[in-house]
Amino acid sequence: MDRILLIRYGEIGLKGQNRTFFEDALLRNIERVLQNVTSSKESIRVRKSQGRLFVTGVTLNNEKDLIRAISKVPGVVGVSPAVSVENDIDLIIHAAVCLMQEAIDGTVEMKKAVPVRADVNPTMPTFRVSTKRPNKNFPMTSPDVNQKIGNAILQNMPKLSVDLHNPDIVLHIEIRDQRTYLYAYEAKGPGGLPIGVSGKGTVLLSGGIDSPVSAYMAMKRGVDICALHFWSYPITGERSKEKVVDICKVLTQFDPDLRLYIAPFTEIQTNIIKDCPETYRITIMRRMMMRVATSFCKQTGSQAIFTGESLGQVASQTLESLTVIEEAAGFPILRPLICFDKTEIVSKSREIGTYDISCQPYEDCCSVFVPKHPVTRPTVKEAAAAERKLNIDELVNRCVLEIQEVSVL
Amino acid sequence: MGKISKESRDYVYMDNSSTTKPFTEVIQGMSFVQENLYGNPSSLYSFGLESESLIRHAREEVAYLIGADTNEVYFTSGGTEANNWALFGTLRAYEGSKRHIVVSCIEHPSISATADYLKHAGFEVSFVPVDKQGLLDPQDIVASIRPDTCLVSVMLVQNEVGTIEPCKDIGQLLSHMGTRRPQFHVDAVQGFGRLEIDVKAWGIDLLTMSSHKIHGPKGVGALFVRKGTPIKPLMFGGGQERGLRSGTENVAGIHGFGIACKLCKSNMKETEANLHRLKQKLIRGITSVFPDAVFNGAGPEASSPHIVNFSFPGFRGETIVYGLEQRGVLVSTGSACSSRKKEPSPVLLAMGKTRDEAWSAIRFSMSRFTEDADVETTILALQDCLKELEPWRKKTT
Numbered sequence: 001m002d003r004i005l006l007i008r009y010g011e012i013g014l015k016g017q018n019r020t021f022f023e024d025a026l027l028r029n030i031e032r033v034l035q036n037v038t039s040s041k042e043s044i045r046v047r048k049s050q051g052r053l054f055v056t057g058v059t060l061n062n063e064k065d066l067i068r069a070i071s072k073v074p075g076v077v078g079v080s081p082a083v084s085v086e087n088d089i090d091l092i093i094h095a096a097v098c099l100m101q102e103a104i105d106g107t108v109e110m111k112k113a114v115p116v117r118a119d120v121n122p123t124m125p126t127f128r129v130s131t132k133r134p135n136k137n138f139p140m141t142s143p144d145v146n147q148k149i150g151n152a153i154l155q156n157m158p159k160l161s162v163d164l165h166n167p168d169i170v171l172h173i174e175i176r177d178q179r180t181y182l183y184a185y186e187a188k189g190p191g192g193l194p195i196g197v198s199g200k201g202t203v204l205l206s207g208g209i210d211s212p213v214s215a216y217m218a219m220k221r222g223v224d225i226c227a228l229h230f231w232s233y234p235i236t237g238e239r240s241k242e243k244v245v246d247i248c249k250v251l252t253q254f255d256p257d258l259r260l261y262i263a264p265f266t267e268i269q270t271n272i273i274k275d276c277p278e279t280y281r282i283t284i285m286r287r288m289m290m291r292v293a294t295s296f297c298k299q300t301g302s303q304a305i306f307t308g309e310s311l312g313q314v315a316s317q318t319l320e321s322l323t324v325i326e327e328a329a330g331f332p333i334l335r336p337l338i339c340f341d342k343t344e345i346v347s348k349s350r351e352i353g354t355y356d357i358s359c360q361p362y363e364d365c366c367s368v369f370v371p372k373h374p375v376t377r378p379t380v381k382e383a384a385a386a387e388r389k390l391n392i393d394e395l396v397n398r399c400v401l402e403i404q405e406v407s408v409l
Numbered sequence: 410m411g412k413i414s415k416e417s418r419d420y421v422y423m424d425n426s427s428t429t430k431p432f433t434e435v436i437q438g439m440s441f442v443q444e445n446l447y448g449n450p451s452s453l454y455s456f457g458l459e460s461e462s463l464i465r466h467a468r469e470e471v472a473y474l475i476g477a478d479t480n481e482v483y484f485t486s487g488g489t490e491a492n493n494w495a496l497f498g499t500l501r502a503y504e505g506s507k508r509h510i511v512v513s514c515i516e517h518p519s520i521s522a523t524a525d526y527l528k529h530a531g532f533e534v535s536f537v538p539v540d541k542q543g544l545l546d547p548q549d550i551v552a553s554i555r556p557d558t559c560l561v562s563v564m565l566v567q568n569e570v571g572t573i574e575p576c577k578d579i580g581q582l583l584s585h586m587g588t589r590r591p592q593f594h595v596d597a598v599q600g601f602g603r604l605e606i607d608v609k610a611w612g613i614d615l616l617t618m619s620s621h622k623i624h625g626p627k628g629v630g631a632l633f634v635r636k637g638t639p640i641k642p643l644m645f646g647g648g649q650e651r652g653l654r655s656g657t658e659n660v661a662g663i664h665g666f667g668i669a670c671k672l673c674k675s676n677m678k679e680t681e682a683n684l685h686r687l688k689q690k691l692i693r694g695i696t697s698v699f700p701d702a703v704f705n706g707a708g709p710e711a712s713s714p715h716i717v718n719f720s721f722p723g724f725r726g727e728t729i730v731y732g733l734e735q736r737g738v739l740v741s742t743g744s745a746c747s748s749r750k751k752e753p754s755p756v757l758l759a760m761g762k763t764r765d766e767a768w769s770a771i772r773f774s775m776s777r778f779t780e781d782a783d784v785e786t787t788i789l790a791l792q793d794c795l796k797e798l799e800p801w802r803k804k805t806t
Contacts, residue, residue, distance in 0.1 A: 234731030234794070235801060273800045369801075 005055035076189030126163035193222030210308030217336035275389035287328035294330035426774035467667025488619035502639035507559035542707035543572035566599035570706035571716025580612030625669030629662035684714035694788035732794035
């Protein structure tokens, strides 16, 4: 009886001829994540077989850590602690009884909350056996297996009872060509696509609530993200940069190779204050950010700029503003949150785990220089006139030259 | 000497009211204790007795610095605990027979937040105002005392602006009140080890001290409790510190605290005179590089020589802190404890400063390690920083 993890992925399975490409990417990504949770001594292997990924080398010690790490990887729909045995009904019965005992003892977490120890609590957990038999050479049919295993479990654990419609525990049995797999619990993964399959992108990460969510959503659609933060030292301090580093740390759960770059932005902002009309400050600042980001994308091979903008949230996020900002960018600006309500974004950010960091009260570069009455319906023509005095190319080039990578670890 | 190294870069440390660099002797002494004398002072064997005798020596040093008897000093985890203890402990000792306390409106948060809580919990608190220099009028204190007042708590040196409160005068006025006299607590965290203190002559019952403000370790402080003062413990347990402060003693920390006291005492007068000189130099420098700067605090006769506070109207204090950091000078806005809050300093507002002045205040605080060159570097850095930030300055009316 071997302990393994069984990883399910959804959408990837549908991608026809590209399937191998997607599966290989997911496998690589899972291996990268596992490097961070396992010691080199452990012989943990990931391999693919028949539309699933299998992790071998699992022990009772590392099982929980492995499941937690794998359940964060984009592309994973679910991960289950499982056991595998040879295709022999006696061995299958033995494994089924052991697995159910573990489920009852709480060694394996269960799909629904059930009392940890059935013998202490009078309410009795219910179960159902669900067998699949892709290996038609196996001498018994699925219903026969269900019945036989169910009986064996009831004999060994008289406190359990069967409920076919709404059981506390579903014991899955898959009889495949080489071996049979059994599992009773599945941890949900994020779903989506493996990072890397959709190309590269740059996310503008401010430290606020929205942009980390935007980064996460891009990752979930398979984008290999690098993060760019505009830092206005000394208008804002070291701590506001640390905040972005902390946010990136959280995001490395999903992409362990996430990289963060800091663009010094004070000079550009100072020039905007000096040379541009106050009402257009934010519009021009966003346009300058897009120009810097465009140049950065070219250097890093990014194909799109991701932002946390949401329609109508602030003056710079009206359709008119977004149009004028977009005009300054040389790559598509993608806005995963464009039609999300603030409350939806907040709950997503809590889910991801970045909310508490985003709410720390350090100033970010936007909140310092906001005018009293920013323009809400800017036009490209007026914006161009408003930034006429700026030496745009020189400012952008200088900023890009000084972009530095910061370690997220 | 006033320089510290961070990532192989030298900083001029002008934030000594937040905390100070420990004396080398303190670090060595503590390290010896941690390594060799880790016995529990309450143990019966002689290994524990050695720890106990270290604590006794430290207690003597602390007591000596404030003119107290050795057994009137009780070690705590720091100034905040001592302040909390003074307030809670006194009110508990009176068991509801007296339910009113008097504090100034410019206290450190470890007093003001405790007082706010007590008010919320049903006790009565009077907050006594200060003048534009941050000075209390002793008569105002006396006027707020009622028959049910059990405690007056006043700080010795204001931690943001450096004003020295007339604790001696207050103590003497109180001593004429006879049986109506409340207990007198002084939060001396910013003055202790820097200024002469005499608890007996000043008529003080309770006095708070902290170790890390005088080049000792963090995590240690003490409360002076005059013999016979009614007070109940804040911490109950194994009965350490003669039953008034339970918990296994922080032997190494207390030892380090004692060493720091001894070293501070050795040349206190010279240090004070030198700091007065540096303070004047800094004040002159700041007003010459930025004539719009607004001085916060009192004149040299009524303020501590180690704290200088200025407002830079139109700027954000935080931004100046970062700008100076960029230029290798470390300062703070108000007290470090309130630096992370979004509200401007309540102390400056209580002194009648405008919100803009309160927002833009910077505290420069020096120590015995500060040198002329540090003051000069600070002034130059400030000039450069304000020049660069000029476009970001809000035009004030």
